[in-house]
Amino acid sequence: xxxxxxxxxxxxxxxxxxxxxxxxxxxxxxxxxxxxxxxxxxxxxxxxxxxxxxxxxxxxxxxxxxxxxxxxxxxxxxxxxxxxxxxxxxxxxxxxxxxxxxxxxxxxxxxxxxxxxxxxxxxxxxxxxxxxxxxxxxxxxxxxxxxxxxxxxxxxxxxxxxxxxxxxxxxxxxxxxxxxxxxxxxxxxxxxxxxxxxxxxxxxxxxxxxxxxxxxxxxxxxxxxxx
Amino acid sequence: xxxxxxxxxxxxxxxxxxxxxxxxxxxxxxxxxxxxxxxxxxxxxxxxxxxxxxxxxxxxxxxxxxxxxxxxxxxxxxxxxxxxxxxxxxxxxxxxxxxxxxxxxxxxxxxxxxxxxxxxxxxxxxxxxxxxxxxxxxxxxxxxxxxxxxxxxxxxxxxxxxxxxxxxxxxxxxxxxxxxxxxxxxxxxxxxxxxxxxx
Numbered sequence: 001x002x003x004x005x006x007x008x009x010x011x012x013x014x015x016x017x018x019x020x021x022x023x024x025x026x027x028x029x030x031x032x033x034x035x036x037x038x039x040x041x042x043x044x045x046x047x048x049x050x051x052x053x054x055x056x057x058x059x060x061x062x063x064x065x066x067x068x069x070x071x072x073x074x075x076x077x078x079x080x081x082x083x084x085x086x087x088x089x090x091x092x093x094x095x096x097x098x099x100x101x102x103x104x105x106x107x108x109x110x111x112x113x114x115x116x117x118x119x120x121x122x123x124x125x126x127x128x129x130x131x132x133x134x135x136x137x138x139x140x141x142x143x144x145x146x147x148x149x150x151x152x153x154x155x156x157x158x159x160x161x162x163x164x165x166x167x168x169x170x171x172x173x174x175x176x177x178x179x180x181x182x183x184x185x186x187x188x189x190x191x192x193x194x195x196x197x198x199x200x201x202x203x204x205x206x207x208x209x210x211x212x213x214x215x216x217x218x219x220x221x222x223x224x225x226x227x
Numbered sequence: 228x229x230x231x232x233x234x235x236x237x238x239x240x241x242x243x244x245x246x247x248x249x250x251x252x253x254x255x256x257x258x259x260x261x262x263x264x265x266x267x268x269x270x271x272x273x274x275x276x277x278x279x280x281x282x283x284x285x286x287x288x289x290x291x292x293x294x295x296x297x298x299x300x301x302x303x304x305x306x307x308x309x310x311x312x313x314x315x316x317x318x319x320x321x322x323x324x325x326x327x328x329x330x331x332x333x334x335x336x337x338x339x340x341x342x343x344x345x346x347x348x349x350x351x352x353x354x355x356x357x358x359x360x361x362x363x364x365x366x367x368x369x370x371x372x373x374x375x376x377x378x379x380x381x382x383x384x385x386x387x388x389x390x391x392x393x394x395x396x397x398x399x400x401x402x403x404x405x406x407x408x409x410x411x412x413x414x415x416x417x418x419x420x421x422x423x424x425x426x
Contacts, residue, residue, distance in 0.1 A: 003401045003402065003404075003405045005379060005386070005401065005404065005405070007408055007412075008376070008379060008380040008404060008408050009380070010412070011361065011376075011380060011408060011411045011412070011415070012357055012358070012361055013361075013380070013381050014357070014358035014359070014361040014362040014365070015266070015269060015270055015358070015362070015381075026279060026282075026283065031287055031290040031291075035287055035290050035291055036290050036291070036293075037290060037291040037292055037293050037294050037295075038293075038294045039246060039247055039248040039293065039294050040246045040247055040293075040294045040295075040296070040298070041247065041248070042294060043294035043295065097297040097300065098391065099387070099391070100300060100301065100304045100305075100387070100388055100391040100392075101296065101297035101299075101300025101301070101304070101305055102300075102304060102305065102308055102391040102392065102394075103391075103394070105390075105391075105396070106390075106394060106395055106396050107396055164288075164291050164292055164295075165292060165294065165295035166295070167292055167295060167305060167308040167309050167312065168308040168311075168391060168392055168393070168394045169394035170394075171394075172394065225312065226288050226291060226292040226295070226309055226312055227288065227312070227316065
């Protein structure tokens, strides 16, 4: 179907005269101190603090739990580096300014938001899958909970750093941010996790990514939306 | 009002300075976008009194979100996006409170069509009737169609800007505006035979 938007001009504007008639402007509202947001540079500093604190948390927590030193190169690439890289890319996209300064376009955002977890799961399934369903279910439950706990602080920090900054697309940006943090956390989790079976990584490290995406869409988007 | 590119650039620069912490620049921003935002909010809320309140809320949110204004971005799409959020929040609050729908046909102070000394009485009556028909038809449109139509047709924004403001694709914006156009065209089309019959 071809849409010619020039046709729109044929619809008269009912409020043209009334809405555009010169009118006295109401006085400039004087905002209280709470109502004045941070300047651009202050916001940048806040983001840097949140990113550094989040990264430190992700590095230190598995350090306390213990890192594995016997991870084969293939698993290091597919279970650790790949999700971390995908998550970082999604995070950059979620908070990029876009052409109009209103955030990324919907298409690339949704494409990466959907593709990144799917690529991670597919890559995980490319590694050996030997565990039984019951083993995978139990280990996925435990590992997934730990991953959620690992990711919550960075996600909270991100929401704090970005609060009241999303003027458009807050919902889908929140989903992508949540999923992105989940992917990065999944990478760090794999450095510690004793289960390297493909099924376990795909589901045990995969479901928290989906859950964090949902959390991002429901909670983070409310915090980051300009309100 | 930011009607010329020069005025627009001046307003963009003022917002840029405000985002960097120059509080005095906000007066220029306020002056530059006041009329445009009022017109948009009036079209969306169909009430000048409500539009005035929503406009004040929009300016407050602009204060809060100033740091998110990207260097080199244009002010108007950014402001429209905030104003749109204000409209959505107002509609949600109204739905929660189950208030009576606010609009010209529900008792709110509606717009009066201005009259001039040279205005022809019959023409004015016809224009007012037509305006009322379009306004009612617009009010009946789904919210997403109405905002797409208002942004493109009445606010004169590009499809790309409207898509960024509405957080959707350019194709979706075109489709929504086109559906709105078809609905409005149908209403106006049904009006035309009556007018011919009357004259």
